Amino acid sequence: MIEQLLIKGLSIGAIYAMIAIGFCLLWQSSRLVNFAEGEFVTIPAFLMVLFFSVLSVPYALAILIAILISAFLLGFVMKKTLVDALMERGNLPFVVTTIALGFFVKDSLTVFATPEAMHFPSMIPQTPMEFAGAMFSSLDLWNIFVAAVLIVGLHFFIRKTKQGKALQAVAQNREAATIMGIDTQKMILMAFVINAVLVAFSASLAAPIYMVKYDMGNELGLKAFYAAIIGGFNQVRGALLGGLLVGLVETFTAAYISTQYKSGFVLLVLIAVILFKPEGLLGTKEQ
């Protein structure tokens, strides 16, 4: 049973981790927290259903179109409108605005799309698998694999490419990076676009489990936010650890204690981290 819970916990944690990494990227580049991150998962999920189920576009193409539209809307348009207008006013106005944006997205989807949950198939067949007595699904392995590829790719991009190093420089000290000739606005735009792509990918992984619904982002956004705080808001690897930890804690709590306490135990971990290591498990102290 433990092996089974481990795989299932990691599978769901991988989805949280991808969204949590988005939180970290935005924080590092712009010092902003996007409280509509959950709805940023919902939008591409609805786009996937629109293209695949309604317009009968081939599955892979539907996902690709949804990712591209998300990158444009949630990355480019978001940066050029709300971020540019609010960034200099600090984090609080942006937080309030994105909370409002989240409600606006949910209400709009309810009114103009549908309030009902919709089925969206997974990228691979959901085949039951057994290993050493543990039962899990091919989808669990797929979720872990896709998240690992994207996160390793992102890590490589940040560490090894010129653009990635520029993004790191902006994260460490925006003023110094500007003096060194780095186009900080371009880096912030890049962070928002990467975030949009990450949440769109996580939408494709979450949709078969959570079903596509206007409020599917509530739980995902919240858990990813916890994950980012637990792991460290200023470290991508911290968000990865936080995401996996949240997935494991809630899965083991539901199995060994009670469903009613599974969010409660995640919050206990969160409180413990805030009390004893406020910068997060892998985070670094900020000035």
Next chain:
Amino acid sequence: MKRMLAVSLLVVLLSALFLSSNVTAQDKVTMAIVIEQSGPGAAVGARWIRGVQMASEEINAGGGILGKKIDTFILDTKTEAPVAVAAVRKAIESKPFLVMGPIFSGSTLACMGLLRDAGIPEFVGSESPNVGKQNLPNNPNTFLTSLNVDLGMQKVAKWVTDVMMAKKIALIWANTELGKSGREALKRLLEPKGVQFVADIATELGQSSFTGELSRIKASGADTLFIYMHEEESGKLLPQVKEMGLDKQMKVVGHDTLLTEDTLRLAKDAANGVVGHVGLSPVAAPLKPVADRYLAKYKELPDHNFFKTYIAMSVIKSVVEQNKSFDQQKFRDKLKNSTLCVKDYPGILMDVHYDEKGDVDRESFLIKIDNQKQTMAGILPPLHPEWFTNCKK
């Protein structure tokens, strides 16, 4: 002269306006639909609304009720009891003849006192036995539209032990008024028969991942998994049941919500093989003609929530026409302890009895899911066949 003419014209216009609105009000009977249009209950709420609207259209096309056309307006509960209370207060201001909804029992229990005090009868989609218990003794104001969970589970319990031969049950239920009353009834009815509940797991409304819960069930040694959750959560759960191979390890059974069209739409082929008891089904012979009309209109099969309210509208019509008036007290008095037969009122589709608590008794069905569709596996008689003897004559 011109001024006098203008004043006269204004008086005539206002009088005409007043008279026309008065005539309109006299020609219609207003019903409020207080229902889950958003939130976790949105899907079932949508079917409920369609039931009222389709029945209203058909009744209006046939001349209405006592010559009055049915006029409806909708208020959203957002699947939250406090919002439902606010919606009911708003509905009461419009003085409707009666209220249709809500479905979620928590909302119904929060609202029913308000409507009783206002003297407005209501028909609800809720199945909690607490609704009947909270009606005034022998003077119900809130009427159910299907068997309450307690009564439904009496049929289920007999089937689970006698037909399914269940000995060890893993029960997974929604931590809501509906789920709690279902769990309580099942345990009360089955434990004296020697059935063991080897897992007894509550889940949350809106929950998506059930890994921990299903792992416990897998390790429980159960021979039967009984699922009693709402449609959306059931639709999410079934693929995960299949993924963990539980459908191969034990029988997967349920009651009503597990087998509805909404659950099947989300669960797809993961629902195949599931069996259970439902109050109203589109594959039941008496309901099929209406199901076909619904299919032609909405391009999908109706669920039990559609039938609940579609039938309730015909029940309302038959009672009002028996009374020959829209008097709400007479309506309550006439409906309680009464049996309505299809031979007298074809619109009600199935013979139905309303008891002194506003609870329903009638035939129900055993359904098996095959190829993502409901198939008829059997018909269960009413709990009190003696109430229906006149209908057979």
